[in-house]
Amino acid sequence: MRSDLPYFKNALYTSLLDAHRHLYKVLQSHGLGDRTHLSVDVVNKEGRVEVSSVATELSNARAVVASIQNAVPPLEPGDVVVTNDPYSGSQHLQDHWIVAPVAKGTAAGGYISVHAHLADVGGRNLGNLYPGARDIWQEGVRTTPVRLFRKGELDRDVLELIKLNSRMPLVMENDLREMATTASELASQVGASDPSLLADLRSQSKGVFARPFDGAEGRTTTKRGTIHSCQGSDATVVLETRVENGALVVDLTGSSDQAEPGFFNSTIANTQSFLADVLANRLSGVFSSDVLEALDVRAAEASVLNCSFPLPVGWSPYGPRKVVTSLFQSALRELGIGEDYQVFESDWRPPVHIEGCRETECPF
Amino acid sequence: MISAITKQVIADSLEAISREMSRVVERTAVHPLFQEVHDYSTGIFLFDGTEVSLVARATALPAHIFGSLLAVQALVDVFEGDMNDGDVFLLNDPYLGGSHQADFTMMRVVRLSDSSMVFPSVRAHMSDFGGVVPGGYNPDARDVWQEGYRIPPIRLYEKGELREEIWDLILANTRLGETLKGDLLAIVGGCNVGGREITRLIDKYSADGVHQGMSYILEYAAARFRTEVSRWPDGVYRGERILDHDSAGNRDLKVAAKVTVAGDRLTIDLSGSSPQSPGYVSSVPGTSISNALLPVLAVLPDDIPPNSGILNQVEVIAPEGSVVNPLAPAPVMFSTTAIGYEVADAVMKAFEGITPERVGEVGLGYCLCTTFGKDSRFDDELYFTIEYGNAMCSAGGTSGTDGWGAWPATVSALIMATIETQELQFPMFYETYEYADGSCGAGRWRGVPSFVMRRTVAGDHPAFVNLTQEGARNPLPGYVGGAPGATSYAVLRPGTPEEEVITESVAEAELRPGETLFTFKGGGGGWGSPQERDPEAVLEDVFDSYVSPEEAKELYKVALREGETGRLEVDERATQGLRSA
Numbered sequence: 001m002r003s004d005l006p007y008f009k010n011a012l013y014t015s016l017l018d019a020h021r022h023l024y025k026v027l028q029s030h031g032l033g034d035r036t037h038l039s040v041d042v043v044n045k046e047g048r049v050e051v052s053s054v055a056t057e058l059s060n061a062r063a064v065v066a067s068i069q070n071a072v073p074p075l076e077p078g079d080v081v082v083t084n085d086p087y088s089g090s091q092h093l094q095d096h097w098i099v100a101p102v103a104k105g106t107a108a109g110g111y112i113s114v115h116a117h118l119a120d121v122g123g124r125n126l127g128n129l130y131p132g133a134r135d136i137w138q139e140g141v142r143t144t145p146v147r148l149f150r151k152g153e154l155d156r157d158v159l160e161l162i163k164l165n166s167r168m169p170l171v172m173e174n175d176l177r178e179m180a181t182t183a184s185e186l187a188s189q190v191g192a193s194d195p196s197l198l199a200d201l202r203s204q205s206k207g208v209f210a211r212p213f214d215g216a217e218g219r220t221t222t223k224r225g226t227i228h229s230c231q232g233s234d235a236t237v238v239l240e241t242r243v244e245n246g247a248l249v250v251d252l253t254g255s256s257d258q259a260e261p262g263f264f265n266s267t268i269a270n271t272q273s274f275l276a277d278v279l280a281n282r283l284s285g286v287f288s289s290d291v292l293e294a295l296d297v298r299a300a301e302a303s304v305l306n307c308s309f310p311l312p313v314g315w316s317p318y319g320p321r322k323v324v325t326s327l328f329q330s331a332l333r334e335l336g337i338g339e340d341y342q343v344f345e346s347d348w349r350p351p352v353h354i355e356g357c358r359e360t361e362c363p364f
Numbered sequence: 365m366i367s368a369i370t371k372q373v374i375a376d377s378l379e380a381i382s383r384e385m386s387r388v389v390e391r392t393a394v395h396p397l398f399q400e401v402h403d404y405s406t407g408i409f410l411f412d413g414t415e416v417s418l419v420a421r422a423t424a425l426p427a428h429i430f431g432s433l434l435a436v437q438a439l440v441d442v443f444e445g446d447m448n449d450g451d452v453f454l455l456n457d458p459y460l461g462g463s464h465q466a467d468f469t470m471m472r473v474v475r476l477s478d479s480s481m482v483f484p485s486v487r488a489h490m491s492d493f494g495g496v497v498p499g500g501y502n503p504d505a506r507d508v509w510q511e512g513y514r515i516p517p518i519r520l521y522e523k524g525e526l527r528e529e530i531w532d533l534i535l536a537n538t539r540l541g542e543t544l545k546g547d548l549l550a551i552v553g554g555c556n557v558g559g560r561e562i563t564r565l566i567d568k569y570s571a572d573g574v575h576q577g578m579s580y581i582l583e584y585a586a587a588r589f590r591t592e593v594s595r596w597p598d599g600v601y602r603g604e605r606i607l608d609h610d611s612a613g614n615r616d617l618k619v620a621a622k623v624t625v626a627g628d629r630l631t632i633d634l635s636g637s638s639p640q641s642p643g644y645v646s647s648v649p650g651t652s653i654s655n656a657l658l659p660v661l662a663v664l665p666d667d668i669p670p671n672s673g674i675l676n677q678v679e680v681i682a683p684e685g686s687v688v689n690p691l692a693p694a695p696v697m698f699s700t701t702a703i704g705y706e707v708a709d710a711v712m713k714a715f716e717g718i719t720p721e722r723v724g725e726v727g728l729g730y731c732l733c734t735t736f737g738k739d740s741r742f743d744d745e746l747y748f749t750i751e752y753g754n755a756m757c758s759a760g761g762t763s764g765t766d767g768w769g770a771w772p773a774t775v776s777a778l779i780m781a782t783i784e785t786q787e788l789q790f791p792m793f794y795e796t797y798e799y800a801d802g803s804c805g806a807g808r809w810r811g812v813p814s815f816v817m818r819r820t821v822a823g824d825h826p827a828f829v830n831l832t833q834e835g836a837r838n839p840l841p842g843y844v845g846g847a848p849g850a851t852s853y854a855v856l857r858p859g860t861p862e863e864e865v866i867t868e869s870v871a872e873a874e875l876r877p878g879e880t881l882f883t884f885k886g887g888g889g890g891w892g893s894p895q896e897r898d899p900e901a902v903l904e905d906v907f908d909s910y911v912s913p914e915e916a917k918e919l920y921k922v923a924l925r926e927g928e929t930g931r932l933e934v935d936e937r938a939t940q941g942l943r944s945a
Contacts, residue, residue, distance in 0.1 A: 072529060085536065122509035124496045137494035137539060141513055144536040146529040157518035157530060164457060164514045167507070167693070310539070 007204050007286050012190065012197040013051055016040045019114070019186050020053040026178055028171045029119030037095075037117035040182075042102075042190055042198075044110035051201050052287040055280040059272035059292055061113050063089030064097045064145075068111075071145040075101035075111070078152035080180045082162070083145040084121060086136065087309045091270050091317045093121050093140040094128050096176065098148070100183040103191035112187045114179045119168040126167055131230030131356040133263045133312035141165040148180060205286035209294045212283055216243040216335040223327040227256075227264050227304065227319050230357035235259055235304040237323050241331040244296075248337070250275055250328070252299040258307040265307035266316040266324075272297050274324040282329075282338025366573050374569055374577025375420070375669075381561040382406050382422035385484060389554040394546030395491040396789055397750060400781040404488035405429040406554055408562070409436045409471070410578050413479035416440060417672035419578045425777050426658045427463060427700055428487040430675060431650035435461035435469040436483050439517045447473045447481060450524035452555055454534075456493065456515040458508065458648045459692040463700050465493055465512040466500050468548070470520070472555035474562045476571040482578075484558025486551040490544055491748050494537040498736035498748040503611040503832050503869040505644045505695035512697075513537040521552075539746050585673025590628035592664055593677075596718050600624050603713025605706040605727070606838045610643025611698070611869040616838075617641060617687055619703060621656070621710035625718060632656045632711055633681040634688045646690035647699035647707065653680045655704045658774055659712035663722035701730035701755075702834050708774070709841060720844050725760025725772045725811065725888045729840040731852050732832040733883065739791045740824035749790050752780055753797055753817035753883060754831070754854065758840055760888030761809030766901075767888040768812060791823030800850075800884060801909040805839075806919040807846030807890015808897045813910050814850045814887040818858075820880045829856070829873045829881060836867035839886045846890030847919070855882040894920045895943050899934040906932060917942065 007013050019040045027038075041052040041061040047069065049061050067088035068081050075081065081099045084090050090097055097115045123140030124130045133139050141162075148158050162176065163169035220242035227235040238254030258265050266274075272292060280291040299306035305320065307313065332338055385406040393399040405428035407421035416436045421429045438461030439453050447453075451473045456462045462469060469487040476482060495512030496502050505511050513534070520530060538544040566574050600622060607617040620636035634656065640646040647655075660678060661670050668674065682689040687703050690696065705727035715723050733754035738744040759767035771778060783794045796818035805811030821827045831854050840849040856864040857879050864870075875881060902922040905911040913932070916922045923938030 071532065122514070124510055135539065137537065138496045141494065142533075142536040144529075144532050146533050157516075157527075158533075160516045161514075161518065161530075161533065164460075164516050165509065167509060 005284055007201055010197055010201055012042070012193055012201060015186065015189055016042065016051060016053040019182050023114065023116060023179065023182055027116055027175045029117070029168065029175050039115050040186065041113045042110065043113055049289040049292070050110070050198060055277040055287040055291070057091060057115060057273050058276045058280070058287060058289070059269045060089050060091050060115070062289060062292065063269040064113060065099060065111055068099055068145045072147060076151055077101065077103060078149060079147050080149040080184060081145050082148040082158070082176065083143055085142045085144045086267055086313045088145055089269055090115070091273070092128070092314050093123070093136070093142065094118055096143070096179070098176065098179040098183045100180070100187040102187045112183045112190060114183045116175065116179060118175050119171045120166045122165040122167070125355070129263065129314050130312070131263055132261045133314065134261045136310045136312050139263065139312050139314045148176065201286055201288070205288045205290045208283050208285035209290045211246065212294065213243040213246060213248050213337060216337055217246065219243055219335055221331045221334045223331050225323040225327045227323050229259060229262055229264065230362060231261050232259060235262070235264065237305065237327060239324065239327040239331060241328070241335060243335065247296050248279070248294055249296045249298065252297070252303070252305050255299065256304045258302050258304050258311050260311065263312045263314040264304070264316060264319050265311045265313050266305050266320045267313060268297070268299060268306040270313065270316050270320070271299055271305040271324065274321045275328055278325050278328045278332065279338070281341045282332055284339070366569065366576055368580070370569065370573070371577045371580035374565065374574055375581035377565055378408050378420035378578070379422065381484070381558055381565070382408055382420045384561060385486065385554040385558040386422045388557045389486055389488065389550050392553050393550035394543050396781045396785055397489055397491055398547055398550070400779065400785060401752065402777055402779050404486060404551070405432070405777070406486050406558070407432060408558065409433070409483040409485055411436065411440050411481045411483070412575070417578070417582055418675065419581065419671055421670070426661070426774060427651055427654040427704055428467065430654035430657055431463045432469055432485055432487050433672065433675070434650040435487070436471060436485065437461065439471055442517045443519070448523050449473060449475050450521065451519055452521035452552060453517055454515060454520045455517045458696045460516045461650065463648065463651045464500070464697045465495070465514060466490055466697070467700070468515070468551065470551045470555050472559045474559050474566070476566070476575055480575060482562050482574070484555050484562060486554040488547065488551050490547055492538045492540045492544065494539070497830060497872065498539055498746065499734045499750065500697050501732055501734045501830050501832070502695070502697065503644065503830055503871045505697060506612065506642055508693040508695050511644065511695055540748065581669055582671055582673040585669045585671050586677055588668045589664065589674045589677050592668070593625060593630050594628040596625045598625050598627065599717070601714040601717040603710045603716070605710040605713065605841070607645065607702055607706050608834050608837050609868050610641040610645045611832055612641065612643030614641055614643060617645065617703065619688060619706045619710040621707070621714050623711060623714040623718070630660065630677065631679045631681070634686070634707065635681060635683050637683070638687045640685055640687055640690035640694050644695040644698045645703050646687050646694045646696055647703045648696055649682055649689050651700050651704045652682045652688040652707050655707040656680045656711050658708040658726050659715055662712070662726055662774055663715055663719045698732060698832060701728055701732070705730060712843070713841065716844060721763045723843045724762030724891055725758060725767065725840060725843070726774045727840060728755065728758045728771060728775065729835040729849065729852065729886060730755055731834055731854070731883065731885050732830070733854070733881070734830045735790070735827050737791070737827040738825040741791060744825070747790050749786070751817070751819070753815065753819065754885055756780065756885060757799070757812040757815045757887045758849070759812040760805060760840060760843065760849070761807045761811050761846055761891035763809065763891060766810050766812070767805070770812065770815070772888070791821065791825070791827070793820045793822045794818070795820060799910070802912045802915060803850045803887055804905065804910050805842050805847050805849040805887060805889035806894035807842055808892030808894065809846070810890045810897065810905065810910070811840070811842070811846070811849050811888030815885045817883045818880060821875045821877050823877060826874045826876050829875055830871050831866050831873065832869045833866055835886050840889045842889030843891045845893040847894060848889045850886035852886040853884050858882045899936070899939050903932065903934050
């Protein structure tokens, strides 16, 4: 993330970063070592991500808001919705999304969404990573979009359901309440903000993505990678990137079928987010839906990068993300699109062995 | 004040309403576990402002309906002061009023006054509720989260309006969404019909009148109970039952029961039972207490209504941290049967010294077989079923009656699904489903024979089988000198090079199409000495192949010979010689 970019001077964006930093400090279950386990987003009422604090979950933020619009009545002031469901937009069950409405009639309208990787949601293993999973329920409990607060009143039943289904209920309660408070406060702040701030961000975003791929028109490159499977066969990723009529096409249709068992399947929202993360950072663009709209992602249904309900997806933000982003970085570098960027997120962690891996030295 | 006759009419009306609720549930449920096997119970509970009472019930499994007392209590603990007519509540959590997550308890509120309420309730076994293994029975579970979705007491309907987001949340945590939806609607229907009929009763007799009717039947049962107990000899009586294993490598788990009769008071103390287990057998208080009360009800005269009038008279002590009262988050899924029925058997053993002519098998010696997979006949749809062919038979002999049917009377609300239904709904082909030869627990009144099943996987996909076999070392006991039942076991792929004999547990064993599961479930124990059995009854058992001529001679001391027509008959003189030797 380059802090010298112009939008870092935008007060609306800095509010998001402040909220992001606040949550990073106070959430108790946020223990996985880097800031990408969190995001704070402004999403408009049509579901467009206006701006996000990080680029790692852009498509997920869009998908979560769309699911909420389908599943829950129109949000009122004081309402707060929670979901962790990968088939409602979340990257995996550990990620909890909190969505609060921005007051109607304000410049932003829409929603504030906050997501964080929380401690535990039941299932077979503490922490919800299970290489032998054949379906999503073996990984943990699904919380489909549901109002946690209604007009400012906590829905006790929803909170108790979430707590009871976690091995770390008090941590979950603390974190969800903190996320809800942060989202609600930010919703008020954004609602009251100067409309020109949002207009400025939109303008910067549109500017970056006006004609970013002109230099690569007609060029194609294909990259191949492998996603390690702890149980069963490894999955192949075939990533063909080409610029076609000014659009960036990422064709993943040659990749493996979805795996069962296999906790490394990815939903299409996840795959789009992985790709958008790379593109946004290489172009130094505002982290917004413009990045998603600049991408034409093609992945076969029921494939490892566009899996179907109810396949497990617990490892998706790790192994598959790393493979996809690495291949896409390489492809864009070859096509001369954007610039390499430094990844500040920590890629280091102590050696781990995931229970159930077929290999003694699990590459994870 | 209303008359005693009117009070009895009200009490009988509540029983009738319970039965009507039961019919609604039975006729509208979806999964065969539910609508065919009847793994559900309906009842009506009263909260009078201070305590919760079971007033009436129908089609009830004791572990369900007595355990539901704690469910209603848990509901009142959370929501008292915030419950309205038309509210419907749901829970399944074993540590918050439930038994195991499979049993969903739904309760509707009908207010009698500011402080008192009536709850028509249904507890029913649901087919799937997420978790690691379809159906929830996970022999490898080491905590309760590995068994399935946990539901604390929550409000599902608010003043008659469905809370749709909560409904969706529950349905998101099952693999069988359409099935669970249908089954939940069935129990909602049962509760709603109960609520409607209770409201009509209130309209007819007034809220106070209905309350009086309820109090009357509770007091009647309590008085009858005290009279019976006061006839029993004072003293301390002990019983014990051992469970083979907990599926986690621990063996011989003990349930110890000390029953104390003092005047018209009865205490059942389960102290001395094994510590709670890492495996999925530890039994929460709702299950343990229900099963401790089961033998009490079994030895009482049949005409005493089994309501809280009785239950409140019995003090049950279940020490915390034991296999009969585990601390969360111990897994519990298998405990409704084992250790649950081990509690019942241990208490019944103690009753041998109190009412020997009324004792007999109450337990199941339960062996579990669940199966799941994809059914190629129905677009590879996921299926899940409990195989009761590996669970029956267990009825023991009692004074005056041989073990009959499949399960003891205490569990006879359960009905076996037909083979035809099983084969229609699940990709299986049954080759054998019958009593085993030569396998009865011997006694003056013998136990029901053991049961054998041979089932082959049909369709194009493998079937995954979870088996937990109990009773390989500790079969169902006999009573008053009767012999125990036979031991149980199962065989995967019998007669093939991959044959595997199971005497404890196996999780997610894969059986390919055409492969077979064989199970042998030991039957019930006998009652009384086999040498006191009528020789002609032994001869009939030989004709039925329940007893071989050799067993007749060895166990029953009955000599048989070929008669003039070539037909076997009792050799009375030789028999007399054998029995007097």
